[in-house]
Amino acid sequence: MKSKSLSYSSLILIHIIIALIIFVVPFLSKIYALLIPIFGFLIVVRNQNKNNEVLFVAAYLVGVEVFLRMTGGNFNNEYVKFLVMFFMLLGMFFSNFSISSFVYIILLLLLIPGILVTTAVENLDLDIKKALVFNLSGPFCLAIASIYTFKKRLLFSQLQNLLIAIGLPIVSTVAYLFLYNPSVKDVVRGTASNFETSGGFGPNQVSTILGLGMFVFFTQLILFSKSKLTILLNGVLFIFITYRGIVTFSRGGIITGAVMILALLFLLYYFSNSKGKGAFVLVFALTALMAVGIWGYSSMQTRGLIEKRYANQDAKGRVKKDRLGGREAIIDTDLKLFFENPITGIGAGMGKQLREESTGHASAAHNEISRMLSEHGLSGVFGLFILLLTPFVLYFNNKQHLYFLSFFVFWFLTINHAAMRIAAPAFIYALSLLSIQVKIPENDEKSID
Template identity: 25%
Template sequence: MIKSLLLNRYPLVWIIFHILLGLSATFSPFPLIIWFYLVILTSAVYLIRKTPSPTILFAVLLYLVSFELLARMAKTSPYIPYELGKYLFSAGMIWGILRYQTGGKAGWVMLMCLLPALFIDFSGKVTQADLVFNVLGPLNVALVVVFFYHQKIHVKHFASLIRLMIYPILGVLSYSIIKSPDFDQVEFALGANVDWSGGFGSNQVSTLFGLGALLMFILMINRWVFSGIFLLDALILFGLSFQGLLTFSRGGMLGAVLGIFIILLYLRTANLKSRIKYQLPKVGKYVIPAILVGVMAYLVVDELTSGMLSLRYTGETAGTLQGTKVKSLNTVTTGRLEIFLGDVDLWLDHFFIGVGAGASGFLRETMHGTVAHVELSRLLAEHGLFGFIYFLILCYLGWKLVAEHPNPMIRGILVAFFAVAIYTTFHAAMRTFVTPALVGLSLLAVQIPKTTPARLPRRNIKNTKVLVPVK
């Protein structure tokens, strides 16, 4: 089954199938459960058999973890675990590390940095569930670094991985559209709106739709086939942007903007030689139409909400408009700054070893009892100096990507993935599959087809080089 998805011979069939899968989840969890385990069973032979490349493992893993949110919406637990991404990533990474040669030594150091806090608890209230909730995210990122780092993958397979991650997001899109009320039944307010996120956590839904919009943008500007019909691809991009904006949860959509900006920056700064050699897309022909789709979605939602969307994205709240609150960085970040500062205070009091994994919420003076939404502050407070080292190593790996790949487009995509992965940890911590998945993709060694100058008769064309693929 996974090979059929990878080959993408019937793109329209797969798009319709995943949309219907999302629709079926609105009334029964079992179609999704059956499909999930069918993919596992039909892929088992490829996973057990050691192949020269771990591409199939990448594909199975990234495809299945992308069902995490739809599985939560459909209430498939315990058949599909509630925190599917965390468990599946851990199992997949351990299996991959044992089966294939891995070169991410930095990941082992990151892993060691997490261990001391597992045996510390200054609150005396941390349960096993708290440990799983707080530690599995950064643990998976460390394992991803070990396994994904510089694993070679052909660019067409890289495009296939991106496409596979979009399919489950289409299911979430169709689910949320069906569950959404009519516009005249909802009064929009300056806060996250669960009515337009399928009745589920708007931050997680927005994050997923932002990711889907970024992935669709990448496929479209590179002319990597998704549906094979440009207008349909544009409609899907519009749908993801439109529904994501309606959630009024800003984090995910701003992440998509960040990723797109980085890719455009690399395209814009590429020299003429690179543009010709790698056949980089023309901004006017491919990029501008994709951007216009997103802008159109924003304008439509802003009009439908009578300008409330613009107020939301400029950081206004009901309190700031009424004059009872002063607009500040804390109100703009909906309390995340206060959580961050509270965690930093804990770190300064327990600089070396931290307060213990999962304990910060019980000990923090500000926003007491609230789980951390910023992974950096949680690492500092709970893991101390080791958490700081963990984050520095992660940032160093991202910095190496800035000039690592020769193709400006691929380099821009890899850097964008890493930047969005880190940005996501500042509004949703590491509680979803998004950060480990994007970190993993960013660390792959994407192989592009070699080109060689063709020999042309001098009498026809003088001093001209044409690049053709080597067979």
């Protein structure tokens, strides 16, 4: 156990050092962005994906995406999504995929009518290629990742290692945030999302990945901390990540992370025996105590402004008219466009332009559900049914997937406040389709290995 703890601690330390090096020499972020897929490809090919190496490479890419973006490492906005798709396809080449996953091939086919509607538009001001890539890279990434993960068998311990692969670069992200903005108190002046506390990058996306990081290190803390060192390390990481997520003043990611944790605690409590349920009373109490402490410290550092942010107030305590930062108007416009074009929709990627014509503001969709309805029409409705129902159908026969509900919640809440700007919701959704075993059946041990 000591060697494992030391290895885990070393990995954490290495990722803190990565943040420090890139903070000092920003150009190295691009080198980092190149090395990850190169080494990932070599590892997958060398092992012929016998241990689902593509999942671990993709998980690491998902965790590092926001860090690369905030440090200028990404070569374009869709860089990580395309890499995730590439590694999932590479995994299919080596390991095949379940025939039952055809439902996600249907999802891809349902996107075609919206693409055809867009390509038929004659508008010199519209960059069709850019509009399609921006709006469809997320759904394509989700579908391809889901085809690979559909009913793929993993041990629960392997699933946790996937979460660690996501969490390690999130440690780099948090370390970078402390280097970029060591004093939150000095930069917080109002209740709007804060770019200074978000490393100079979009607070919504930073909050989203930190919310996921909250869940990763909370699971490490309560389920996989077997020594005092790992308890202390995971506890500190959970506290720091949660604190830095809160002070981005972007609520969506933190609320999502909190709901993921509650969903996990609910399932753990529900499936525990009477003795286990008694032990969970202590877990609930300690979790609540940590939450109160983190919130209290955040309030002190922001001089009470964080409470006003979550109460939807401005710095003077006045309640704001819209609760979702302008997203209500975008959703209303999307629904109006859907009812006007219920069969074909307005075309993939056309929402931004038509919203500008309707409202005078060229706002990109933050809600993937309303976007699918307005841009894809009836095909979007069928696509949403597939996305919403399929994971639950699989879960009924796979109750050992203790993270299922948390993963589904992350995808659903994230696409409702941040659409699919980053690869995380697509990949985490795909992880909800895995067939997870907590223990290896004695008569099937060889097939697992």
